[in-house]
Amino acid sequence: MPETVPAYTAAQVRDAERPLLYDGQPLMDRAAAALAQIVQALVDEIIDERPEEQPRILVLAGSGDNGGDALLAAAALQRADVEVLTTGTRVHEHGLATALAQVAELVELADLRDAGTVCDLVLDGILGIGTAADPALRGTARDAVSLLLPAVRDAATRVVAVDLPSGLQPDDGSTADDTVLPATVTVTFGAVKVGLTVGRGPELSGELVLVDLGLGDGLADVPAAGEASISRVVEG
Structure with missing residues (x-):
């Protein structure tokens, strides 16, 4: 059942995270574990729909924490x-080494073009709340998203956004252009x-989907910037 919760700016969330990180709490590991649980449920759905073959999952891993979350998941x-x-x-x-040691294969953009762009599911970990005032995707990220967009728009590929869709400004919801992957699910931390x-x-x-990382104390006296309707809360 949908639930209404407060929404906060990127700066407010970073400020609430800071004391937990200072205390050495493994927020990334907790976020990644919750993300993996949600993604695995989608993988299992795809297998139920098409049991004769394994789903093809593509991780778009940026250089920041969202990329680490995606890789560890x-x-x-x-x-x-x-x-x-x-x-x-x-x-x-660490995230890349862990993924490659367990299940993943590293690919280049040319490999995606050669193999075809229809993945069953894309894990979008390109950018996070550190996105600049101009959230435009650039370079390989932009080329990859442009390549994947037709299949995503045709609903042939599902997308899980890690914290927020890459290219979406975290405070005002703006985008520089249409080179953004629309998410099936956004797992926000x-x-x-x-x-x-x-x-x-x-x-x-x-x-x-909201992953609860225990920021309640840090946000208790902070005025919310808005409110959101979420489908569920997952403990991280």
Whole structure:
């Protein structure tokens, strides 16, 4: 049953996370475990629909924490063929090593073009709440999203956005252009970002799932920037 919860700016969420990170709490590991649970349920749905072959999962891994979350979640997936495309000049090294050691294969953009662009599911971990005032995707990230968009728009490929759809500004819900993957599900961590609820946020975020990382104390006295309707809360 849908639930209404407060929504916060990126700065408010970062401020609430800071003392937990200072105390050494493994927020990324907890976020990734919850994300893996949600993605695995989608993988299992695809297998139920088409049991004769394993689903093809593509991880778009940016250089920040969202890329790390996506990679660590991918490492825990079962019964799926997992490919990883790194989209930045850097990558979360521990997340990548873990994914490659468990289930994943590293691919290049040319490999996607050669193999065809229809994946069963894309895990969008390109950008997060560190997105600049101009949220436009660039370079490999932009090329990959452009390549995947037709299949996503035709509903041949599902998308799980990690924290928020890459290219969506986290505070005002704006986008620089249409090179953004519309999510089937957005799994947002700690608190709902207000950009998911305004501007193009509702159009691009799909079903909203909140992963509770224990930010309640840090947000208790913070005025919410808005409110959001979520489908469920998952403990992280």
